[in-house]
Amino acid sequence: MGFALQDRGGLFSLDPTSPNALAGHKRPFHTIIPAFMQRGDEHIGFGIMGGLNQPLAHAQFVSNVADYHMNIQAAMEEPRFTDRQQLGCRIVIESRVTATTLEALTRMGHVLQVHSDYTSLMGRGQAILHDSKTGINFGASDPRADGAAIPEQPNYFGPSARR
Secondary structure: OOOOOOOOHHHOEOOOOOOOEOOOOOOOOOOOOOEEEEEOOEEEEEEEEOHHHHHHHHHHHHHHHHOOOOOHHHHHHOOOEEOOOOOOOEEEEEOOOOHHHHHHHHHOOOEEEEEOOOOHHHOEEEEEEEEOOOOEEEEEEOOOOOOOOOOOOOOOOOHHHOO
């Protein structure tokens, strides 16, 4: 219909100097960002919860799939980094990142806050890949959360076989 719906109108600000100032023709910053990507016959729907971290977590997931050719489960599990307070070079990062990378980032001037292997500060996500050529679906669930990607039992004997 040409209009966006979301329920985060409370994120408008009454401060007229704010980028999220309450005004006509404006949308506030919000964190409802389920995503969809496609490459050829592969269609991926995904979402990574985590407040202000969501855009960065989504970008990392997309990069893992598109640039590093990971399957969706590997892309979801890959170590993440974020800037939870938007303070420039203060990076929250998971401890699974190599020591060499952590040292290089520190030499560049980043102040690192290293967290556990799979910290929930990086958000929690799920993804589904549908291959329209084969009709096969693949699922991924983030180990930072309590979800699981469980395959559906195939039905080899037609509708009457399900009881």
